[in-house]
Amino acid sequence: MERYRAMGSTLSGDETTSQAIRVNPLRTKDEKLVETLTEQGVELEKIPCLDHGFKVIDSPFSLGASIEYLLGYYSLQETASQYPVQALQPRQEDRLLDMASAPGGKTTQAAAYMQDKGIIVAVDINRDRLFATENNVERCGVTNTSIHHVDSLELPDKEGFTKVLLDAPCSGNYVTDNQWFKRRTREDIERNAELQKRLITKALNLLESGGVLLYSTCSLEPEENEQNIQWLLENHDVELVELDGPGDPALTNINGISLDQKISYCRRFWPDKTGTQGFFVAKVVKQ
Amino acid sequence: MRLLKRFLRDLGSKYKPSDVVNINNKRFASTLAPPVEIPELVYTGTYLGQNRQRFEPSSILLQILAEEPSTHKVYVDRDTAWLFVVGKDVFDENIIDRTAGVRLGGYCLVRFGEDCFGYGRYGTRRDLKVVKNLFDIGDFLRRE
Numbered sequence: 251m252e253r254y255r256a257m258g259s260t261l262s263g264d265e266t267t268s269q270a271i272r273v274n275p276l277r278t279k280d281e282k283l284v285e286t287l288t289e290q291g292v293e294l295e296k297i298p299c300l301d302h303g304f305k306v307i308d309s310p311f312s313l314g315a316s317i318e319y320l321l322g323y324y325s326l327q328e329t330a331s332q333y334p335v336q337a338l339q340p341r342q343e344d345r346l347l348d349m350a351s352a353p354g355g356k357t358t359q360a361a362a363y364m365q366d367k368g369i370i371v372a373v374d375i376n377r378d379r380l381f382a383t384e385n386n387v388e389r390c391g392v393t394n395t396s397i398h399h400v401d402s403l404e405l406p407d408k409e410g411f412t413k414v415l416l417d418a419p420c421s422g423n424y425v426t427d428n429q430w431f432k433r434r435t436r437e438d439i440e441r442n443a444e445l446q447k448r449l450i451t452k453a454l455n456l457l458e459s460g461g462v463l464l465y466s467t468c469s470l471e472p473e474e475n476e477q478n479i480q481w482l483l484e485n486h487d488v489e490l491v492e493l494d495g496p497g498d499p500a501l502t503n504i505n506g507i508s509l510d511q512k513i514s515y516c517r518r519f520w521p522d523k524t525g526t527q528g529f530f531v532a533k534v535v536k537q
Numbered sequence: 538m539r540l541l542k543r544f545l546r547d548l549g550s551k552y553k554p555s556d557v558v559n560i561n562n563k564r565f566a567s568t569l570a571p572p573v574e575i576p577e578l579v580y581t582g583t584y585l586g587q588n589r590q591r592f593e594p595s596s597i598l599l600q601i602l603a604e605e606p607s608t609h610k611v612y613v614d615r616d617t618a619w620l621f622v623v624g625k626d627v628f629d630e631n632i633i634d635r636t637a638g639v640r641l642g643g644y645c646l647v648r649f650g651e652d653c654f655g656y657g658r659y660g661t662r663r664d665l666k667v668v669k670n671l672f673d674i675g676d677f678l679r680r681e
Contacts, residue, residue: 317618317622317649320596322596369570369571369572371571371575373575383580384579384580387580388584388595393583395581396568398579410573
């Protein structure tokens with residue numbers, strides 16, 4: 251925690267995140283679903299910064315086993331993790347690559363923004379977790395997605411996508427893992443940061459000029475976030491896009507080291523301020 | 538394709554899926570062409586379902602068939618739909634409405650409102666008429 255406080259945070263270590271759902275506009279409308287669930291005793295609250303996100307205040311049953319869930323009317327998706335796809339704004343004409351797609355929450359969210367048009371290529375290295383992507387894509391009634399069991403790093407270096415979503419494998423954070431401080435080491439963080447750099451390079455190799463890369467992690471560690479974006483700016487021809495919405499501007503000074511001021515265009519989610527898990531989101535355009 | 542064709546015929550469907558491919562015993566239609574060649578395809582386009590003892594439809598195919606005028610359907614209320622989703626059969630007395638094609642020994646979709654929850658065989662059990670549950674969308678929970 252001291253590390254985070256040195257970065258200017260006021261975290262206590264006791265932060266939690268509420269259960270949240272995301273309505274699937276391919277299958278229903280927000281108002282209709284809220285009405286149906288409310289009739290069943292579910293208490294929901296609109297999350298102001300999200301297009302289709304609702305915080306679950308109370309529910310008399312498991313929201314992962316309701317009729318509406320099985321029909322694909324909504325997905326369970328933590329508040330912060332609903333933001334990256336919203337920031338990416340996929341459109342019908344896009345060719346979108348989802349580089350670490352499992353379990354498929356962001357894939358189905360992207361399909362909804364695309365109105366199930368265009369094409370999404372969803373890949374993941376983990377076959378077991380990829381079954382969840384398949385199930386979620388089916389459950390949500392998505393038909394514009396091609397799913398591949400492959401390591402993203404082994405994809406060909408060929409430009410073909412208009413957008414890439416890289417919700418990168420990361421160290422996670424203590425809000426969603428109460429053993430996080432016992433489990434994680436500095437070496438893990440550094441190893442993840444190196445993998446993330448390789449994935450970023452791969453993403454840019456697959457993007458067309460003018461294409462958009464959305465990079466996100468659920469880590470609070472600057473090595474996996476701001477410092478990776480600093481590296482990206484120094485090593486690739488990209489332009490950072492200023493993001494608004496939830497979270498704080500990302501850090502531009504970490505332990506006395508100054509970073510590019512434009513890194514403040516990215517968003518950092520401090521759990522005590524956002525009431526979510528830790529998160530980081532950056533958006534760049536390939537030149 | 539044989540099991541899929543029989544499944545569609547049994548339900549009174551005229552749906553003819555295009556470009557059907559088989560991936561790991563799963564059937565897909567309207568397959569997609571990624572802009573870059575990517576190996577190890579496991580899922581593409583419109584998932585239709587998979588061959589097991591009989592053809593097991595996807596929820597996507599069930600919804601396509603539910604919207605097709607010619608398919609055989611029974612309509613139930615929410616409570617009955619929920620019981621069906623947890624694997625129970627539908628008793629005749631709980632059927633609110635049915636389309637013309639529903640007959641004893643035949644197959645039908647089970648609908649509540651605009652949504653399809655699965656399908657079954659309309660027959661008799663101990664002298665009672667029931668839609669015997671053959672597949673329902675509660676399968677999503679059983680897979681996990």
